[in-house]
Amino acid sequence: MSDSAPSIFSRIIAREIPADIVLEDDRVIAIRDIAPKAPVHLLVIPKTDAYRDVTQLAVGDPALLAHVVATAQKLADEHSGGQYRLMFNTGEEAGQTVFHVHAHVLGGGGLEEGNI
Numbered sequence: 141m142s143d144s145a146p147s148i149f150s151r152i153i154a155r156e157i158p159a160d161i162v163l164e165d166d167r168v169i170a171i172r173d174i175a176p177k178a179p180v181h182l183l184v185i186p187k188t189d190a191y192r193d194v195t196q197l198a199v200g201d202p203a204l205l206a207h208v209v210a211t212a213q214k215l216a217d218e219h220s221g222g223q224y225r226l227m228f229n230t231g232e233e234a235g236q237t238v239f240h241v242h243a244h245v246l247g248g249g250g251l252e253e254g255n256i
């Protein structure tokens with residue numbers, strides 16, 4: 141990412157673009173997805189733009205990946221009764237549109253059919 145224009149998420153982290161921020165610490169920010177696919181649809185985004193997808197993050201900074209997962213659980217505890225789907229799209233054919241690694245946290249009911 142560093143060799144190209146800042147991602148939309150870097151611009152949100154820099155407060156250049158508004159977002160509904162639900163959690164922030166030194167390593168991650170969590171926002172509400174602008175186009176929610178479930179009653180609860182949050183994104184957990186590492187502040188670093190060094191990793192374009194979850195595979196790169198797992199190799200480059202496994203502790204940060206673990207922190208993303210722990211943050212997802214914390215958010216689900218607060219917003220979705222502790223139950224949630226954790227999703228990382230990897231590659232355009234899988235639906236990835238922002239190449240700054242982020243986790244989708246989906247919850248709030250309606251996911252039982254596996255239709256998302």
Ligand code: 5GP
Nearest residue numbers: 148159171172173174175229235236237238
């Ligand atoms: P991806 O498709 O890359 O896995 O996920 C990107 C997600 O970011 C999409 O679900 C999309 O709705 C969300 N998104 C894209 N631009 C913005 C934005 O400016 N603000 C917020 N809150 N979400 C965004």
